[in-house]
Amino acid sequence: MWGYTERMTVVVLFVLGTVVGSFLNVVGLRWGSGRTLLGRSSCPSCRKVLEWYELIPLFSFLILRRRCLNCGEKISWQYPAVEILTGLVFATIFNFQFSIFQNLLFLTVFCIYIVIVIYDIHHKIIPDKLVYAAILLSVVNRWLLVGSTLDWLSRCQARTLCRSSLGSNAGFLCYHPCFLDRRRRFPGVPLLE
Numbered sequence: 268m269w270g271y272t273e274r275m276t277v278v279v280l281f282v283l284g285t286v287v288g289s290f291l292n293v294v295g296l297r298w299g300s301g302r303t304l305l306g307r308s309s310c311p312s313c314r315k316v317l318e319w320y321e322l323i324p325l326f327s328f329l330i331l332r333r334r335c336l337n338c339g340e341k342i343s344w345q346y347p348a349v350e351i352l353t354g355l356v357f358a359t360i361f362n363f364q365f366s367i368f369q370n371l372l373f374l375t376v377f378c379i380y381i382v383i384v385i386y387d388i389h390h391k392i393i394p395d396k397l398v399y400a401a402i403l404l405s406v407v408n409r410w411l412l413v414g415s416t417l418d419w420l421s422r423c424q425a426r427t428l429c430r431s432s433l434g435s436n437a438g439f440l441c442y443h444p445c446f447l448d449r450r451r452r453f454p455g456v457p458l459l460e
C-alpha cells in the first residue's frame with residue numbers, strides 16, 4: 268500500500284505530465300509552421316492572445332466550458348486528451364524499475380510520438396526528423412536494457428537491435444492515425460495554436 272509520499276509523488280508526476288502535454292499540443296501544432304515555440308498561444312478564431320488563466324492544463328478547459336472567453340469558439344478535445352494521456356504516462360513511470368535516465372528516455376520517446384500523432388492528424392504527413400529521433404532513442408533505450416556497450420557488442424546483438432527497432436515502432440503503429448478513420452474521428456474542430 269502506498270504511503271503519503273508515494274501518493275504525492277504520483278500526483279506531482281501527473282500534474283507535471285499535464286503541463287508537458289500542454290506543451291506537446293503547442294509543439295505538434297507549430298512544428299514546421301515557422302512559428303517559434305516561445306510565442307504566447309492565441310485563439311485561432313479571434314486571434315486574441317490567451318491569458319495565463321486560459322492556459323492552465325485541464326482546469327482552463329473545464330472552467331471555460333470548452334469555449335474561448337473572447338469569441339466563444341469551441342476548443343478542441345485534443346487539448347485535455349493529450350494532457351490527460353501525458354499525465355497518466357508520467358504518473359505510471361513511478362512504477363517503472365528502470366534508472367532515471369531510462370525513464371527520461373522513455374518519456375522523451377513518448378512525447379515525440381504524441382507530437383507525431385498531433386502533426387499527422389493536422390497535416391496528414393509525418394515529419395522524418397521526429398521518426399528518426401524516436402527510432403534512435405528507442406534503440407538506445409533497448410540497448411541500455413540489454414547491458415553495457417561492450418556486453419552488447421561482445422554478444423553481437425544484431426537481432427536485439429532489429430527487435431528493438433521493430434518493437435518500438437510496432438507500438439507506435441498501433442495507435443498511428445493511419446489505422447483510424449481520421450475524417451470521422453477527428454473532424455475539423457478549430458484548435459488553439
Ligand SMILES: [Zn+2]
Pocket residue numbers: 310311312313314315335336337338339340
Ligand atoms: Zn477566440
